[in-house]
Amino acid sequence: MDFELTDEQKMIAESVDKLLSDQYDFQSRCKRLSSNERFDLSIWQQFARLGLLGMPLPTAYGGFSASISDLSVLMEPMGSSLVVEPFLYCTLGSWLLSQTASKAIQKRYFSSIVSGETRVVVAMRPICSTAFMPSHQEVTAIRDKSNRWRLSGACHMVYGSDAATHVIVFARCGKRDMAFMLPLSACQRKSFSLVDDTGVCHISLNNVLCDADHELKCNRYTQDRVMAAAVTLLSSEAVSIMRVLNQKSKDYLQQRKQFGQPLSSFQVLQHRLVEMYVQEELARSLSLALVLSMEDVKQMRQYMPQVSMTKLKINDYSQFVGEQAVQLHGGMGVSDEMDIAHYFRRLTCIRHQFGDQAYHVAKLSAMFKRGL
Structure with a gap:
């Protein structure tokens, strides 16, 4: 097993480390949080200029087709600098899209994900055992006569969704597992922060319409x-x-x-x-x-x-x-x-x-x- 970083991984890690050392010191972070600013657009744009936001996406759209190993290298400087922007959660969103997105989603969104304009997070089904979580209402999908999907239900504790523009929602249609990419503007959301100052939302879907080409390739795994x-x-x-x-x-x-x-x-x-x-x-x-x-x-x-x-x-x-x-x-x-x-x-x-x-x-x- 080779534990050595590649030259590309070293270069990216050093670039991110330098950026965060120069512009994400602890005092600046505290100052922003004291004014209730959890998302710094200028930092996000610098992430985009370094090519970090679309790393899992195909090279044809400006990404790097990055592996999990490449992405894990980025998480070390992000962790040591206590980055509160939803880099991890948006990276998971783009990683999932790189494997499941339709051609329509690829053409419409991938370039804007790389540029930082589109920020996609993933709404997971309940994966916490605590009794203090709100009761979960599974998202259901129904196809209407116009061949569009109607989604209803709720997603709790969606990490990074306070600063996101879109969300990937897992749903059920009968016994079939499905996933859809939705604009968060079509959803009702209640935002709050966790003890580590990162943002989350509870999201409610009430008959939200979704075009058929925004369905992702999904199975039970x-x-x-x-x-x-x-x-x-x-x-x-x-x-x-x-x-x-x-x-x-x-x-x-x-x-x-x-x-x-x-x-x-x-x-x-x-x-x-x-x-x-x-x-x-x-x-x-x-x-x-x-x-x-x-x-x-x-x-x-x-x-x-x-x-x-x-x-x-x-x-x-x-x-x-x-x-x-x-x-x-x-x-x-x-x-x-x-x-x-x-x-x-x-x-x-x-x-x-x-x-x-x-x-x-x-x-x-x-x-x-x-x-x-």
Whole structure:
């Protein structure tokens, strides 16, 4: 197995890292969020100029036909800079469209996705076990006499949809699984922010009309493939945040003095840092293994047990690193003025996105019962 980045991956990662280092520092981010601005159009346009927004799309439309491995490389600088723009969620949307879009959608939207004008996110069916989620109303599709589809139902916790222009909705028509691309202007949505300052919406569909050429190629495994891709990219982001927390914790213990000597000189704290580093490296290994497994999109369904097991373990590792980083920083570790708190909150949300612990345990149990 080759764990080395290609020259193209290194170049893209360095370009993104430089952009975010120059223009997405923690103070600027906090200033924007204090004025309730979660989406910075100028940053989004710079993402477009770097060619990031259409990476999964075909080269004929200005994309790069990027693989999951290419996309995971981008999530590391996005995670370490705590980007609140819906880059991950729009990337999942364009990734899904690259495999399922009709010719009409390709011609009409792909170029505008690459330029950043069109932002497409995916509305997944409920994948969280918490009892605090609103009751889910499955989206149903009915074809009318004019050969158009009418969609009704609700989608909850649609990540990134507060800044999106379009949404991909999974629906049922009898026993058939379907998916459609809809303009969000045709939907009712209620926006709010999560504890990590990213935006989500509850979306309601009430007899929304959809042209037949906006139907995507879909089967009962399509949503599993999206889940696998999402968990893979989230894992890369989580590992990058764990790396930042470990480095910041080490620096803090070296600078902070107690009893006339740096805190880093105390053996018990040295051991704690080592434990945090071990958790990071375990998470990195699992993340890399999942990235390599996801390279074959057609066989992705075979790796769903690995997806769930990776999510479960990285959830555990990231929780440990996040909690210990806060503990080592003391009370300051949970203050808004410290970036440690923001990294911790992002890790907390990652643990619940695209399936929390209980969800993936139940999913694994079901897969084992039916023999995977």
